[in-house]
Amino acid sequence: MTLNYEAGDIVYVFYRNPHTQDVANIQAAAVVNHPDQPNELALFLYETYYPVSEDMAIYSSEEEANAAYTYYYGDVSEGTLDV
Numbered sequence: 001m002t003l004n005y006e007a008g009d010i011v012y013v014f015y016r017n018p019h020t021q022d023v024a025n026i027q028a029a030a031v032v033n034h035p036d037q038p039n040e041l042a043l044f045l046y047e048t049y050y051p052v053s054e055d056m057a058i059y060s061s062e063e064e065a066n067a068a069y070t071y072y073y074g075d076v077s078e079g080t081l082d083v
Contacts, residue, residue, distance in 0.1 A: 005031045005041060005052060005058070006031065006041075007031055007032050007033045007041065008030075008031065008032075009030070009031040010028055010029070010030055010031075011028070011029055011030075011031060011043070011058050011059060011060060012026050012028055012029070012058075012059040012061065012062050012064070012065035013026070013027055013029050013045070013056065013057060013058055013059070013065070014026060014027075014057055014065070014068075014069065014072075015027040015045065015046075024069075024073060026062065026065045026066065026069055028062075029043040029044060029045040029050075030043070030044045030045075031043060031052065032044045032049070034049060034051060035049060036049075037051065040052075043056070043058070
């Protein structure tokens with residue numbers, strides 16, 4: 001996977017609730033310049049910066065994230081975004 005993201009992009013990731021680890025949802029996140037690491041990108045999600053890496057499941061569209069969610073977790077209705 002090639003990381004072709006730029007600051008300002010909106011992407012979609014699987015997010016696990018830290019209090020209920022068996023629940024995963026699809027969440028929109030912003031790609032931003034990492035505030036502590038010059039020349040690196042981060043995902044800004046729930047007031048936290050996560051360094052962008054090839055180990056992350058990042059999707060360019062909600063549809064792509066929904067398809068992956070269905071593949072890995074089954075019923076996508078549990079993981080869609082409430083927009």
